[in-house]
Amino acid sequence: MKLRGLGVYAAVVLAFLHLPLLILIAFSFNASRFTIWEGFSLRWYQAAMQDTQLSDGLVNSVIIAVVASVISTIVGTLAAYGIWRRSAPMLSGSLYLSLVTPEIVTGVSLLALFQWAFHFLHLRLGLATVIIAHVAFSIAYVAIVISARLRNFDRSLEEAAMDLGASEWRAFTRVTLPSLVPAIAAAGLLALVVSFDDYVITSLVTGVDSQTLPMVIYAMARRGVSPVINAVSALILVAFGAIILLSQRLERA
């Protein structure tokens, strides 16, 4: 009796979380340009496919997300393992701090660093600066996923390997690393999504010739609502959803 009222409340809150996105997806199939349902159509998907700004943005976003997530997965995994062996308060502290630093602050401070460095180096804002920034904020996400996995890992396994004559490196590659593979894959997918999605930091450290997909979507949303944005959003939501579900499955494996 008591739980039934609670159940209704919980259902309403869950609906609040999901309905806006479901509505957004539903209207990507609307034949009309306006928010009145006029029948099923794929014309906005067609329009999205033919939009060169969107496809250029997609290419840039994919390049950035793939490179940044590979680097941050390697760096983050090694860091989490090092911290697991013995605590490293300075590094852990800065990783946590990077997680709670407002994106806008991370963005402007990196912009300040890059502008300052460009006095000495003949470089410009572009894909490279975006990748550097994305790795900087993704390392913490990777480290947290790997650390959670290591917490359940039996330390004595490595000690046993070393007692039996394995070097530190061999104990890591033969004993610990294999059991970390699912967590590493999960962390990598998470970093991929986090990087692909970023708008605030990217918009501050990118150049004019390296617009990412979120930046193109932001500019379109600023100009006004277009069903093309709904279509692109639906595609991104489905892709992200699939990647995240896969990542969570791997994490638990």
Next chain:
Amino acid sequence: MNLRQWFLLPARLWMALFFAAPLAIVCAYSFLTRGDYGGVERPWTVESFTRVVDPLYLAILWRSVWIALVATALCAILGFPLAFFISQAGRRKNLYLQLVLLPFWTSFLIRTYAWIFILRDTGLLNTVLVRLHLIASPVQLLYNDGAVLLGLVYNFLPFFVLPMYATLERLDPALLEAAADLGASPLATLCRVVIPISAPGLMAGCVLVFIPCLGAYLTPDLLGGGKTVMLGNLVQNQFTTARDWPFGSAASLVLMLCSAILLGFLMRSRIAKELM
């Protein structure tokens, strides 16, 4: 150098160069003078910090704190019963938890755009209300504090539900039964048993929502239009349009300091250690 040191090296280097150094530069800039064409110049001065406490900017600071506080309270009101429900859901726990987390991991920008789509003048809500003859002409629902609050609660609710659920899940069901057997009403059980026991999770959830709300930039930018300026928008504006880097840096530091203090507070609680 042993293996562990080598493993920590790349992360240490990257975080030093691209996290600590940028913050150090912002620190230094906040004590410099604005250059004629943007950038910074000498002499060193604390003028930017005295400007932060200027009534005009103090109002923005209080406004950000106030909006973040209301958003946190709303998250608690929506999130606490949801977390409690999930913790009592038995075998369906993981499914419900998944349902809370899935929208959270999908694109932040798109989640905010969904509300523009629903709330704008020719958006879904206005269209439906006009068609039902509940209103004569579209009502302005976007570009006000309410829309920003809605966006913040929508985006950060999972940050509250997760730690809340983690504490409620360990609540011994026997305690609830004992309270009921001893004649406590559901409300009394809630106030005198459930909330005191789950207080650490409640605090952690509130801090985890408050921090990103205080530093929010994209949500007020898109849903608040130009009217709802929060600290994040002030920082962005000083670094781009206004080109006053020293003042933007000082405002960044204020924001950063608030976040760091709250993080320190959070890390001292037991629940944070289990979550992170």
